[in-house]
Amino acid sequence: MEPMTVEPRPMATMKRRKGHALQAAGLLCAALVGCGTAAAVAAPARAGAPTASPEVGCASVNQATTVTVQRTALVVEPPVGGRRTVTQRKATLVRALFRDFCAAVDHPDVSRPRLSCPIDFGIIYTGTFHDGQRVLATFTYAIDGCPWVRVTVAGKTQGTFLLGTAAAAAPHLKADFAAVLGQPQSQIYGPLGQAQVSHPD
Numbered sequence: 588m589e590p591m592t593v594e595p596r597p598m599a600t601m602k603r604r605k606g607h608a609l610q611a612a613g614l615l616c617a618a619l620v621g622c623g624t625a626a627a628v629a630a631p632a633r634a635g636a637p638t639a640s641p642e643v644g645c646a647s648v649n650q651a652t653t654v655t656v657q658r659t660a661l662v663v664e665p666p667v668g669g670r671r672t673v674t675q676r677k678a679t680l681v682r683a684l685f686r687d688f689c690a691a692v693d694h695p696d697v698s699r700p701r702l703s704c705p706i707d708f709g710i711i712y713t714g715t716f717h718d719g720q721r722v723l724a725t726f727t728y729a730i731d732g733c734p735w736v737r738v739t740v741a742g743k744t745q746g747t748f749l750l751g752t753a754a755a756a757a758p759h760l761k762a763d764f765a766a767v768l769g770q771p772q773s774q775i776y777g778p779l780g781q782a783q784v785s786h787p788d
Contacts, residue, residue: 641721653678653717656712657713659712673767691757692736692746695745695748705732707729712729733748735747
């Protein structure tokens with residue numbers, strides 16, 4: 588029996604096959620690298636938590652940076668010097684007052700059929716709490732007679748007389764309001780909660 592001889596394959600054929608194999612491996616590697624890159628790029632988008640929407644109203648107390656307060660009177664006042672509008676930019680004072688108003692309206696005093704109130708001079712303060720240029724809430728605060736407060740957020744208004752539960756929920760309101768206006772309480776609140784005829788600076 589004659590021994591079988593295996594003829595060597597032509598080098599050109601081997602080189603072509605080797606070239607095809609390397610080409611296929613290169614395509615596979617490129618595909619894998621491409622997938623890895625896409626995954627690496629997409630991963631941060633999936634991992635990143637969505638940015639929370641800024642809060643408004645009483646939920647945004649800690650975002651408040653300024654409050655603008657304007658004084659009006661329903662009775663004629665003698666001409667006294669001083670400004671009628673105050674803008675307070677100390678965030679600590681702004682947030683303390685905002686928190687007081689929210690605490691009061693969140694614990695409204697039960698409506699009473701008959702109230703005996705001191706003389707009402709009709710002195711009312713209105714104002715707006717801001718976070719930069721963004722409006723967080725507006726308020727109306729009547730400080731004499733039977734004092735009351737209203738807080739409005741996005742068209743929704745809550746209000747209460749500052750008596751009973753509401754007064755207890757915001758025990759520092761008078762002090763914090765005076766601090767925002769930059770005046771001692773004695774120049775804003777008189778006996779029995781009546782306001783003195785004076786203007787905030």
